[in-house]
Amino acid sequence: MSESYDRGPVEDFGRWRDFQAGMWAWVFHKFTGWVLVGYLFMHIPVLSTSLQGAEAYNSTLGGLESLALVRILEVGLLAVAVFHILNGIRLLFVDLGIGLESQDKSFYASLVLTGIIVVASVPTFVSGAF
């Protein structure tokens, strides 16, 4: 039976020096989640230019994609999405009680795999941008 007590806010980032792998995984998952939901609320307005017709849609998307900064930000978005997906799979297993003993190793694996996928994707994402 779990006991109830006041432990203060979970998100006490002032304790970051004490964080272990699981806490960093939690912080990164929160951060990437905030970025993804923020992006979602920008993505739909951009796609809404389709309501004004093909020309508005093409010029908006084409204009954004012609900016090198947007291409670089897209690589960042990929990094954020890949980590959130991989760590999300890890969390689903943790919630099912699978692999609890190696939850720190699976966090490090998520980070390494994210890094590999992102680095391998850079040429595709920045093609023709510079």
Add this chain to the structure above:
Amino acid sequence: MAKRYSSFDSNSTTWLLQRVTAAFLVVVLAFHFFLLHFVHHAYEIEFLGSQARMEEVGYYLTMVLFLVTATFHGVNGVYNALLNQGLDGTAKRAAQVVLGVASLLLIAQGIRVANALAGF
């Protein structure tokens, strides 16, 4: 047994829905990224291509479900983060209303976009 360090009730419907939508989004977000960055490059996306994809009923339904689940999962995640900060009382109710209305508006606008591209 280890103590649970969580502010939420793991027996709640939203707790379960957060996990169910996560399992769906893991697959569909990866598909979305792969299709629109690797199969079709983002810089090549044009109205006619988006229209052709959205005219496929399966793709249209997947994208609408993607929109609804991603909005729920994202906004509920933000709400949970606010609860972790100790949000309570009137502020908690205000957050529920603001986030709920924002979610409904985003979903409605997203479906308008999907309908426009699909030609409905």
